[in-house]
Each structure stands twice: as C-alpha cells, then as structure tokens.
Amino acid sequence: MKAVRVGRFGGPDVLEVVEIPTPALADRQILVRVEAAGVNFFEALMRQDRYAVTPELPLMPGVEVAGVVEAAGRGAETALGTRVAIPLFAVGGSGGYAEYVTADTAAAVSVPDEVPSEVAVALLIQGLTALHAARRYPLGGKTVLVTAAAGGVGSLLIQLLKLAGAARIIATTSTSRKLELARSLGADIAVNYTDNHWRDAVTDATDGRGVDIAYDFVGGTVAADCLKLLGPGGFLVAGALGRMAFSHEDLENMAAQNQSINGFALLPLLTSDILRADLIHLFELSSTRRLKVLIDKAYPLNEVAEAHRRIESRLSSGKIVLTP
Known part of the structure; x- marks a missing residue:
C-alpha cells in the first residue's frame, strides 16, 4: 500500500x-x-x-x-x-x-x-477541540473573542459558542472573504487582524469594556494581544502548545485585573x-x-x-x- x-x-x-x-x-x-x-x-x-x-x-x-x-x-x-x-x-x-x-x-x-x-x-x-472549548465556561450573556475564525477550529467554535448561548461573538481573521465567512457562521462582528488597529476595533466593539472570554489556538503575539483585550475578570483560553509567549508586564497586568490564562490541551x-x-x-x-x-x-x-x-x-x- x-x-x-x-x-x-x-x-x-x-x-x-x-x-x-x-x-x-x-x-x-x-x-x-x-x-x-x-x-x-x-x-x-x-x-x-x-x-x-x-x-x-x-x-x-x-x-x-x-x-x-x-x-x-x-x-x-x-x-x-x-x-x-x-x-x-x-x-x-x-x-x-x-x-x-x-x-x-x-x-x-x-x-x-x-x-x-x-x-x-x-x-x-x-471538532473535539471546539466542543470542549465551548463547554469550558458558562456563556450566557458573555462577549467572546475567537481568533483564526475561518480555520478548522475557529469555524466550528463560532457555531458551537452560538449554540451554547454566547451573547456576542467577535471573530478575527485575515481577508475580506474570511471576514464574510465568519459572519455567515454566526460571528456578530468580524475584525481583520492584519490591520494594525485591529485591537482598537475589538475594544470599540465592546464599548471599551473588553471581552469576557478569548479563545486562541494560534499563540505567539496573538495570544498576548488577546490577553490585552480581556475585560476585568476575563479568561483567555490558550491552546497553542509550545507557541505561547507572554511578557512579565502582560502577566502583571493580568493579575491586577483579576484575569486568568487557562491552558487547553485536548487529550487529557x-x-x-x-x-x-x-x-x-x-x-x-x-x-x-x-x-x-x-x-x-x-x-x-x-x-x-x-x-x-x-x-x-x-x-x-x-x-x-x-x-x-
């Protein structure tokens, strides 16, 4: 064979x-x-x-x-x-x-x-990653952020979050076609992360409050950006094994606002x-x-x-x- x-x-x-x-x-x-x-x-x-x-x-x-x-x-x-x-x-x-x-x-x-x-x-x-991520926290009334929203996990996660009762879904992706795709799957707002001001767009969409939960399976600087976009008491669900990088300042600001980084690994x-x-x-x-x-x-x-x-x-x- x-x-x-x-x-x-x-x-x-x-x-x-x-x-x-x-x-x-x-x-x-x-x-x-x-x-x-x-x-x-x-x-x-x-x-x-x-x-x-x-x-x-x-x-x-x-x-x-x-x-x-x-x-x-x-x-x-x-x-x-x-x-x-x-x-x-x-x-x-x-x-x-x-x-x-x-x-x-x-x-x-x-x-x-x-x-x-x-x-x-x-x-x-x-599918299993998106399902378990969507189950992680109660979603009623929550504003959530999904990165890489047109990818394999993100495209499913948008839909499962909607089914689970998320009040508002903000999706980030990289092209106009993918932005429209994210909206068609249930995202309320879609933001192009290749725009230098994309974080401002997310902040404006929440009237400056920040998101309650951010889901990131990309890592790198995207994970750090998501942490900055959390509102007080917010959660970052981070599932990019071996690709997460947070500065000391990021972690100090997180602690000051009672925020949490929650690692996500599917197999356990x-x-x-x-x-x-x-x-x-x-x-x-x-x-x-x-x-x-x-x-x-x-x-x-x-x-x-x-x-x-x-x-x-x-x-x-x-x-x-x-x-x-």
Whole structure:
C-alpha cells in the first residue's frame, strides 16, 4: 500500500510517498480503507522539528482518519463495510497518511451515512477541540473573542459558542472573504487582524469594556494581544502548545485585573466514553445541519507536499484532507 513517510526534518518536500506492506491484523483489530485523512498544522511543525516535542524518525504522519472496514481480526465486532472514524491521536496511533490503517475496534466510531468521510475527519481533532472549548465556561450573556475564525477550529467554535448561548461573538481573521465567512457562521462582528488597529476595533466593539472570554489556538503575539483585550475578570483560553509567549508586564497586568490564562490541551479531557459520546454528538449536529463543517481542499496522497504548503500558507478556510 502507499503511505507517507518523513525520513528527515525539513520543508514539505521531505514528505515521501512510499510502498509498504498493508498492516497485519491482530486480535480485536480492524483494517480500514482510508477515505480521508486529516492534515493538521502541528504535523507541519513536527515535520520541521518545530513542535513542542521532537518526534522520532522515520515518522509516519497522520492521526485522524475515516474510511470503510475491510477486514476484522478475531474478536473484533465491527461489521465489514461499516463506515468509521478513527481518532488515532487518542489511542497513541499514527500513520493515517496512508491507504490503510489498523486500529483496535474499540477506537472506531461509526459515521452516519449523511456525514461524508472528509467531514467526519474534520470533526475529530478540530471538532473535539471546539466542543470542549465551548463547554469550558458558562456563556450566557458573555462577549467572546475567537481568533483564526475561518480555520478548522475557529469555524466550528463560532457555531458551537452560538449554540451554547454566547451573547456576542467577535471573530478575527485575515481577508475580506474570511471576514464574510465568519459572519455567515454566526460571528456578530468580524475584525481583520492584519490591520494594525485591529485591537482598537475589538475594544470599540465592546464599548471599551473588553471581552469576557478569548479563545486562541494560534499563540505567539496573538495570544498576548488577546490577553490585552480581556475585560476585568476575563479568561483567555490558550491552546497553542509550545507557541505561547507572554511578557512579565502582560502577566502583571493580568493579575491586577483579576484575569486568568487557562491552558487547553485536548487529550487529557478524553476518556474513551467521553470521546465516543462527543463524536456521536458532533456527527449528529453535522448530519442534521446544525453544524456546518468547512472543507478547504482535498488532495490525493501523492500531493501531500502541496497539502502541507497549503496549511502553512495560512490561506485555507476549514479543514485540509488527504483522500488516498
């Protein structure tokens, strides 16, 4: 079968499509023919050795897939032909950039017929992240800020915050097209963060009070900007692992205004039962059209380098997938 391998750190061209044996089944495992594999920005960072943890090489990337069960090992109860999503990231797996993967049958979550595989994949890391972030605090009457609002997490988070009762959603993004997209998803106000005065625009939108909650999964200077935009007693939900930078002055001002920085890491929140229930919930929201899932572009496996260039360009809106 074809699979993607990283043998050395570097740019997108280090992603090699290689022929390897189709993985053998163990007891209670299923073999899944991959119809869609998610591409994530953290995988581009890992490829460059810029992630919080240096991965071992060779690396077989890909931690979220959806596809069809083609074979089952002894004790596996999933029926052949079943469409499933496999959150490999939650069970310590990888290698999803491939034509086939194996996983324990307990890790598979059935995908409704109304949910395409590309959409199912977009609801794994990004969907679960947005869902748990939206659950983090009571939202009734709150004004919230969402950065990178046209991205995989941001586009879902806007909608889930609205469903959860947020009173006002301010979205930041980078182009006029993305600003309109954020509004169409439920943002009340959309601000272009490439404008040097974007922080003033957010402050003006809150009549100078600042936002109650800011959600940032970008990090760097954006996280520090979000901290400055909080009102008294506000919360910054920060989920950019290894990419957050706050000055001593930022932290002193935060303390003076009774504000908080709340770290967000998805994996510790996911027991097997919670993971399954949450994915069933997200698939149901999608299948009933209460949640719109944006697919930016699907690439064949042999164009994986182009997929990584696309995600690094920051021009994408929604999820980028591979379709082996």
